[in-house]
Amino acid sequence: MIVTFLDIVIAGLLMGGIYALIAVGLSLQYGVARVLNIAHGEFIMLGAFGTWMLYKMVGINPLITLAMCGPVLFLIGFFLHKTLFRSLLASSASADIFEGRSLLASFGLLFIIQNIAILTWGADIKSYSYLNYGVNLAGALFAANRLVTLLFAVVISAAFYLFLAFTRLGKAIRAAAQDPRTAGLMGVNINKVLALCFGFGALMAGFAGGLLSMRYPITATMGMEYTIIAIIVVVLGGLGSIVGSFIGGFLLGIIGSIVTYIEPGLALVAYYVIFILLLLAKPTGILGK
Amino acid sequence: MDITTLISKKSLVWWAIILIIFILLAFVPLYAPGYAAILLSSILMYVILTISWVMFSGPTGYMSLAPAAFFGVGIYASAIIGGKLPFPIVVGIGGLASFCLALLVGALTLRLRGIYFAIFTFGLVMLMAHSLLFWELHVTGTRGRFVIVMGYNTIYYYLLGISMLLLLTSYLIRRSKYGLALQSIGQEEDAAAHTGVNVTMLKVTIFAISAFFMGAAGAVMATKWTYIDPFIAFNPFYSFMPVVMAIFGGMGQLYGPIIGAAILTYLEEFLITKFAEVYMLIFGTILVIAILYLHDGLVGLIQKWRRRIWGERYANT
Numbered sequence: 001m002i003v004t005f006l007d008i009v010i011a012g013l014l015m016g017g018i019y020a021l022i023a024v025g026l027s028l029q030y031g032v033a034r035v036l037n038i039a040h041g042e043f044i045m046l047g048a049f050g051t052w053m054l055y056k057m058v059g060i061n062p063l064i065t066l067a068m069c070g071p072v073l074f075l076i077g078f079f080l081h082k083t084l085f086r087s088l089l090a091s092s093a094s095a096d097i098f099e100g101r102s103l104l105a106s107f108g109l110l111f112i113i114q115n116i117a118i119l120t121w122g123a124d125i126k127s128y129s130y131l132n133y134g135v136n137l138a139g140a141l142f143a144a145n146r147l148v149t150l151l152f153a154v155v156i157s158a159a160f161y162l163f164l165a166f167t168r169l170g171k172a173i174r175a176a177a178q179d180p181r182t183a184g185l186m187g188v189n190i191n192k193v194l195a196l197c198f199g200f201g202a203l204m205a206g207f208a209g210g211l212l213s214m215r216y217p218i219t220a221t222m223g224m225e226y227t228i229i230a231i232i233v234v235v236l237g238g239l240g241s242i243v244g245s246f247i248g249g250f251l252l253g254i255i256g257s258i259v260t261y262i263e264p265g266l267a268l269v270a271y272y273v274i275f276i277l278l279l280l281a282k283p284t285g286i287l288g289k
Numbered sequence: 290m291d292i293t294t295l296i297s298k299k300s301l302v303w304w305a306i307i308l309i310i311f312i313l314l315a316f317v318p319l320y321a322p323g324y325a326a327i328l329l330s331s332i333l334m335y336v337i338l339t340i341s342w343v344m345f346s347g348p349t350g351y352m353s354l355a356p357a358a359f360f361g362v363g364i365y366a367s368a369i370i371g372g373k374l375p376f377p378i379v380v381g382i383g384g385l386a387s388f389c390l391a392l393l394v395g396a397l398t399l400r401l402r403g404i405y406f407a408i409f410t411f412g413l414v415m416l417m418a419h420s421l422l423f424w425e426l427h428v429t430g431t432r433g434r435f436v437i438v439m440g441y442n443t444i445y446y447y448l449l450g451i452s453m454l455l456l457l458t459s460y461l462i463r464r465s466k467y468g469l470a471l472q473s474i475g476q477e478e479d480a481a482a483h484t485g486v487n488v489t490m491l492k493v494t495i496f497a498i499s500a501f502f503m504g505a506a507g508a509v510m511a512t513k514w515t516y517i518d519p520f521i522a523f524n525p526f527y528s529f530m531p532v533v534m535a536i537f538g539g540m541g542q543l544y545g546p547i548i549g550a551a552i553l554t555y556l557e558e559f560l561i562t563k564f565a566e567v568y569m570l571i572f573g574t575i576l577v578i579a580i581l582y583l584h585d586g587l588v589g590l591i592q593k594w595r596r597r598i599w600g601e602r603y604a605n606t
Contacts, residue, residue: 036404087581099404100352104536105580107529111573115566228415231408265423272416280407283401 007258014146017153020209022226023233023245024157025204030183031240032177032197034095035085035102039109040230041223043073043202046113047120048218049207055128062130066069066152066210070203077202080109081195089194117220127217129240156207157246160200164242173197177240232275238285248286311453318442320606326445330513330559333448335534335550337455337506340543341499343530344459347540348471349492354528355394355410358417359387359500361523363507365421365434371436371508380447380508387504388497395493411528418523433518436511442495447509455502460543462495471495533572539580539586548587 022044029037050069051180092098119241125248131148134141164170174181177192184190208226212218234251237244253270257271278285318326336354342557363383371379389603398409425431462468470491473481482488530553531546538549553572560568583590 036408084577084581091584096350096403100350100407101580103352103404103407103530105577108576111569111576114571115570117572118566158321199544211293228412232412235405265426269416269419269423272412272419276409276416279401279405279412280397281320283405 003220004261008261009254010142012254012257013127013250014142014150014253015256016250017150018211018249019233019253020157020246021081021153021204021211022230023161023206023237023249025201025208026227026230027201027234027237027245028173028197028204028240029201030234031083031242032173033085033194033201034099035106035198035232037109037198037201038103038106038227039113039223040106040201040205041225042110042113042117043077043205043223044113044209044212044226045117045220045223046076046219047073048213048222049110049117049126049209049220050170050206051210051213052126052128052218055130062210062214063148063152065136066207069210070206073206074199074203078195080250081198082191084109084200086191086195087130097100100241110227112144114220114223121220123220125217125219128213129216143215145214149214152211153208156204160228161242161246169193194222229271233285234272235275236278236285241285244285251286292543298336299424307456311449314449315446318391318445320343323441324426326441330441330445330448330553331558332484332551332554333445333452334510335504335530335554336423336547337448337452337502338527338531339534339538339546339550340459341491341502342454343535343540343546344462345364345495345499346493347535348468348475349495350475351492352407352532353410354407354525354532355413355500356503356531357414357523357527358394358410358527359391359503360507360510360527361417361519362387363504363509364517364522366504367508367511368373368522369438371512376439376443376447376512380451380505383508384501385579387507388501391497391500392493395496396489399535414523414525414528417520421519421523433516435516437522438490439509439512444509444513448506451505451509456543458498458502462498463543467491467495504509533576533579535586537575537583537586539583539588539590541592542588543583544602545575545586545588552587 005251024041025043026037029035029040047069050072051062052066054068055062055066084105086254088097088101088105092101131143131145133144135147164173172183172188172193173196175186175188176190176197180190180194183193212226229252233248234245236252237246237248252274255270256267257273260267314329317329322396331365338360342353342356345351366383366386367379370382374382394410394413398406401409422432425433462471470481470486473484473486474488474492478488507522511522514521531550534553535546536549537553538547539545553575556571557568560571579586585592
C-alpha cells in the first residue's frame with residue numbers, strides 16, 4: 001500500500017517537473033507581459049521537434065540541444081513581443097482590452113505555428129529513444145530519461161528563480177510584474193523587460209519541449225494539451241506567481257498521477273474539475289494576492 | 290417599448306432590404322444547384338453562432354469561449370431525441386437545453402471578470418467533451434451516436450428561420466434599454482450597477498438567450514452529419530470561429546458579423562478540403578492582422594472609406 005502510494009507520488013513528481021517548467025514559462029508571459037499565450041504549447045512543440053530533428057539527423061545529444069533550441073526560441077519570443085504584442089499594447093485603451101486582444105492574437109499564432117509545423121514535418125507521430133532504460137528508485141523502476149528530465153526541469157526552474165531573486169534584471173522583472181507603470185517610472189526599461197519575459201517564457205517552453213521529446217512521442221498538434229495544462233497550473237498557483245506555478249506544477253502532476261491510478265480516462269476531466277472549482281472558489285490561486 | 294422608436298424612416302428602408310434579401314435567400318434551393326444550399330447553410334450556421342456571440346460579448350466585453358459548449362449541447366440533444374419527436378420540437382429542445390446550461394453557467398461564473406471568464410468558458414467546453422467521452426466509454430459503452438439525417442433544403446430553411454429570428458431579437462435588444470444597459474456594463478460595470486442596472490440578472494439573461502440560438506443551430510446542424518462524437522460536437526474550433534468572424538467583420542454594426550462569417554466560411558469551404566493546413570495558416574494570419582490593424586473590423590474599414598468618399602454627413606455620435 002505504502003509502496004504503491006510512493007510509486008504514484010514519484011510518478012506524479014516526474015510529470016510535475018515538466019508541468020512546473022511549462023507553467024513557469026506561461027506565468028512569466030501572463031504574469032508580467034499580460035499575454036495569456038495560447039500558443040505556449042506551440043513553442044513546446046517547436047522545442048520538441050528541434051530536439052528530435054537534431055538528434056535524428058545530426059545525432060546531437062538531446063541534452064545539448066536544449067542549449068541550442070532554447071536560445072532560438074527565446075529570440076523568436078523576444079521579437080514576437082517586440083513587434084506584435086508591443087504594437088497591440090500601444091494601441092489598446094486599457095489593460096483588460098490588451099489582455100483580450102493578445103489572447104486572440106496568440107490564438108492566431110497557434111494556428112500559424114502549428115500549421116507551418118505540419119507543412120514542414122508532416123502530421124504523423126515522431127519519436128526517438130534516448131536514455132531508455134530502467135532505474136531502480138525506492139523499489140520501483142523508472143525510466144532514466146524521466147529522472148533526467150525531472151532533474152533538468154528542477155535545475156532550470158531553480159536557476160531561473162535565483163536569477164529573478166538575486167540579479168538586477170530579475171528585480172526589474174519582479175517590479176514590472178507588480179506594477180508596470182511604477183516600474184517604468186523607477187527607471188525600468190519596461191518594453192525591454194516585457195519582451196524579455198515573453199522571450200523567457202518561450203525559452204522555458206523550448207526546454208520543456210526538448211525534455212518532453214525524450215520521454216513521449218511527439219506530433220505537430222501536441223501543443224494544445226500542454227497549453228491547457230499550463231493555464232490550469234498557472235491559475236492553480238496564482239496568476240503571476242512564479243513560485244506558485246512551480247508548486248502548482250508538482251501538485252497537478254501528483255493529482256494527475258493519483259487519478260490516473262484510479263481511472264486513467266479521468267485525468268483530464270479531473271484537471272478541468274479542479275480548475276473550474278478553483279476559479280469559482282479562489283480565482284487568485286494558492287499563492288495569489 | 291414605444292413602437293415609433295422602432296419604425297423610423299431609415300430603419301424601415303433597412304428592414305425592407307433585409308426582408309427582400311431573406312425572401313431571395315428562401316428561393317435559393319428552388320433555383321440554384323444543391324451546392325448553393327449547402328454552402329449557404331454553412332454560412333448561416335456561422336452567422337448564427339457569430340451574431341449570438343456578439344449579442345452578449347460585443348457590448349459587455351466579456352469574452353465568452355463557450356459557443357462550442359452550447360452548440361454541442363444542441364447537437365447532442367438532437368442526436369438523442371431526434372426522430373422520436375417532430376423536428377421543430379427537437380430544435381426547440383436543443384435551444385432550451387443550451388439556454389438552461391447558460392443560465393446555470395452564467396449564474397455561477399459571470400462574477401469572474403476579464404480573462405478568468407474566457408479561461409473558464411474555454412475549460413467548460415473541454416470539460417464537457419472529456420466527461421461525455423468518459424460517460425460514453427464507461428457507462429453506455431459506445432463512442433458517439435448516429436443522427437437521423439435531414440435533407441439539405443430542410444436544414445437550410447431551418448437555419449434561415451433561426452437566423453431571421455436571431456437578427457430580429459438581436460436588433461430589438463440592441464435598440465431597447467437593455468442594450469444600453471449591456472453597453473454600460475461593458476464600459477464600467479460598477480457604475481452600471483450603481484445607476485440601477487440589475488447587472489447579474491441582465492448578463493445571465495442575455496447570455497442564456499444567446500445560448501438558445503447556438504443550441505438551436507447545433508440541433509439543426511447535427512442532422513447534417515450522420516455521426517457525431519464528443520469531440521466533433523464539442524470542438525473548441527466552434528468557440529473561436531465566432532470570435533474571429535466577429536472581430537474580422539466588426540462588431541459595431543449588426544451586419545459586420547454577417548460579412549465576417551460569410552467571407553471566412555467561404556474561405557473555409559474553398560480551402561479546407563484540399564489544403565486544410567494552408568487554410569488554418571491563412572485563418573491564423575487573418576486573425577493576427579485583424580487584431581493588429583482592423584480595430585472595428587471590415588465594417589470600420591467600410592465606414593472609413595465611405596467617409597473619405599462622401600465626406601462626413603452627420604456628427605459622429
